[in-house]
């Protein structure tokens with residue numbers, strides 16, 4: 001395909017659920033949409049792998065944060081059955097006063113207290129006022145919304161997960177993309193993006209493919225080395241993180257303490273998940289535990305896996321009858337545009353390239369759904385006022 005040229009109205013760079021759903025909405029609005037991704041599989045950080053003789057295991061511990069808009073959209077638009085995550089996810093803090101476990105749903109309140117403490121104690125944090133403003137007010141509004149709905153609407157918030165896991169979610173999205181005629185091209189790494197006023201965005205891939213697109217969507221996690229406006233290269237700064245996952249296949253008759261744990265200051269793990277009840281093919285009496293480990297120089301062998309398991313029993317993540325049957329270490333690399341350069345890039349690129357901040361999946365998707373709904377509402381008002389013809393209306397409004 002070297003040197004080939006493709007033309008499309010909308011190009012999504014990356015295939016995480018957020019970008020796939022954007023592709024779907026754009027296609028449902030009647031646009032030609034192409035999704036490209038450097039990886040072999042769709043899903044980004046949500047893709048799966050084949051280990052322990054099981055067909056599909058999620059590559060990392062996952063949680064679909066509480067967001068009613070997103071849960072309803074998954075159920076209504078994609079036909080995914082959402083179920084309550086049980087045992088309820090927890091937040092663990094190995095504090096100087098002892099081990100503190102609280103329901104995860106309350107974690108926005110913890111952040112509400114933690115952010116100002118960071119601000120006082122951490123000079124680097126203080127230097128980046130933009131970051132703290134976004135994080136603090138974002139968390140504050142999440143927490144207040146949750147609380148108000150709980151008190152006044154009697155809506156007790158539960159963290160939910162798709163039946164069949166997030167892989168079921170990806171499958172349902174893929175079905176809808178196929179129905180909507182969205183084209184997917186995997187193993188295609190974007191090397192350069194060039195915009196020119198009044199012209200299509202020009203995208204060059206590493207394999208020589210060139211794409212002309214009227215509109216490009218990406219997140220801050222797509223590592224594109226060269227971005228330029230009218231031939232002038234913009235300063236693009238990335239940082240890159242490597243996340244280490246450890247999967248354990250264990251034999252036990254008891255469930256985990258929680259389906260998901262966010263662990264603060266735990267000496268061995270950062271995230272814990274037991275998603276066995278969402279997996280179809282795990283043999284009776286076995287559980288698949290997925291962990292994110294903190295960066296360390298420890299060897300990745302059986303001794304290390306056994307040490308981690310011993311720690312999980314000691315800290316009561318797992319019951320004492322547990323036996324390790326198999327283990328698997330893996331890594332996932334995620335590069336991110338540095339916060340400082342996103343705003344400069346956005347200002348220079350204008351409307352033709354949208355860069356999603358993409359912090360957590362559920363809230364990013366929820367925000368996007370609200371955006372589509374608001375756009376639709378605004379356009380309906382314009383149409384009613386005679387500012388738009390019906391054709392404009394149909395062409396511009398994402399169908400929800």
Ligand SMILES: Cc1cc2nc3c(=O)[nH]c(=O)nc-3n(C[C@H](O)[C@H](O)[C@H](O)COP(=O)(O)OP(=O)(O)OC[C@H]3O[C@@H](n4cnc5c(N)ncnc54)[C@H](O)[C@@H]3O)c2cc1C
Pocket residue numbers: 013014015016017018019036037038039043044045046060061062063064065188189190191219220221222223224225243332334358359360361362
């Ligand atoms: C291991 C891990 C676990 C996570 N778990 C959760 C969770 O449980 N809940 C939650 O809410 N959030 C979670 N997150 C946060 C996560 O960042 C978002 O949920 C979401 O996956 C972000 O989507 P994204 O497209 O920004 O990035 P990613 O999901 O990382 O996807 C990036 C994709 O872009 C592709 N790509 C990169 N550069 C290029 C290029 N130049 N050209 C073409 N393709 C390119 C990559 O191949 C990859 O497929 C997790 C993140 C990681 C890294």
